[in-house]
Amino acid sequence: MNPNVQTFKRVFWAFKPCIDGLEHCRPILSIDGTHLYGKFKGTILTAMSIDANNQxxxxxxxxxxxxxxxxxxxxxxxxxxxxxxxxxxxxxTHSFHLTVGEATLTLQDVQVLLGLKIKGDIVSGTTAYNWRFGLPEDANENVLHQYVRAYFLILMTTIMFPDKSGNDIQVVYLPLLRDLTNLDNYSWGSVVLATLYRNLCRASNVKSRDIGGPLILLQLWAWERISIGRPTLMGPVNATHHGPNPLGSQHQIRIDSLGRRWLSVNRKRPEGITTLIGYRDAFDTMLHHQFIWQPYTQQILSFLPGFCYDDSTIGQ
Structure with a gap:
């Protein structure tokens, strides 16, 4: 690199007409971003307001x-x-074509890894999250319900139904939050799995450049079933009155779903796979012992809460 050439990782600017016009806008700011796919990579962000003409x-x-x-x-x-x-x-076929056979995600994966219910009413309806909050100590029941709805929106935008922007949610799900006592009656796991299927199908198009959806489910599924590039769990194994916990230090017995154990992992990949080409080559030469067809043994399920394996016959 030429020492006489200075480069930057990020840059921020505002034009003077924009600065002068801001005082005539409403006191509202929103930020949007988009990826750059040309010669120069990165993300361009734009801060916007609303003027007197609602533009x-x-x-x-x-x-x-x-x-x-x-x-x-x-x-x-x-x-x-x-x-x-x-x-x-x-x-x-809605499946991954591997050298050892076809494999796909099932409702059992959703239930065991994320702890979402897979039996219940259909999630349907008619046609931003970027903040954190703390519940006031003196919150009444109405305030508590507001915070529960807000927290559920966070789960929807980050884990269950995230889109490519990472901060938007479809309004189709909002009416379902009116009655909090009815939330447990819906089959959230089914719609999460369907959302991932739909995003995988869209991303498999040669013209697609990005992917949305519950990718956390896809990555957890891969780590549970595929040994290629799998990180190792970090920290000591929890020892409780139930005995040693083979699920790792991040997992609480009979409380957490299985996916939580991957929150603390060794980022170094044992096979030295660090690029997309490396994964392509490894998948091309995958052997049978590198894929686990039935990872959720009775021993593992015994360390999970009941909602991770209830209605297991439906998920299989």
């Missing part, structure tokens, strides 16, 4: 680096692994 008014701009590994609820996405799996997804 969008650009205020400021920024170009930042694109993150290779997206982090969600403490879990970093392995973009190379996910991309390699997408390349092997076949919309005709």
């Amino acid at each position: 969008i008014f650009p205020v400021a701009f920024a170009i930042v680096e694109a993150s290779k590994n997206t982090e969600l609820v403490g879990l970093k996405f392995n973009v190379d692994l996910i991309s390699a799996l997408v390349e092997r997804w076949r919309p005709e």
Whole structure:
């Protein structure tokens, strides 16, 4: 690299007409972003307001680096692994075509890994999250319900139904939050699995450049079933009156779903696979012992709460 050439990782700017016009806008700011796919990679961000004519008014701009590994609820996405799996997804069969056979995600995977209910009413309806909050100590019942709805929106936008923007949610789900006592009657696991299927089918198109949906489910599924590039659990194994916990230090026996154990892992991949090409080559030479067809043994299920294996005959 030439020492006389200075480069930057990110830049922020605002034009003077935008600065002068901001005082005539409503006191509302929103930020939107899009990925750059040309010669220069990254993400361009735009801060916008609303002027007196109810039109969008650009205020400021920024170009930042694109993150290779997206982090969600403490879990970093392995973009190379996910991309390699997408390349092997076949919309005709809704399955991954591997050298050892065809494999796919099932309702059992959703229930065991995420703890979502797979039996219940259909989730349907008619046609931003970027903040954190704490519940006031003196909150009344109405305030408590508001916070529960807000927290459920966070789950929807980050784990269950995230889109490519990472901060939007379809309004079809909002009416379902009116009656909190009825939330447990819906089959949330079914719609999460269907959402992932739909996004995998869209991403398998050669013209697609990105993927949305519950990718956390896809990555957890891959780590449970495929030994290629699988990280190792970190920390000592929990010892309780139930005996040693083989699920790792992050997992609480009879409380957490199985997916939680992957929140604390060794980022170093034992096979040295660090690129998409590496995963492609490894999948091309996959052997039978590198794929686990039945990972959820009775011993593992015995450490999970009941909602992770109730109605197990439906998920299989």
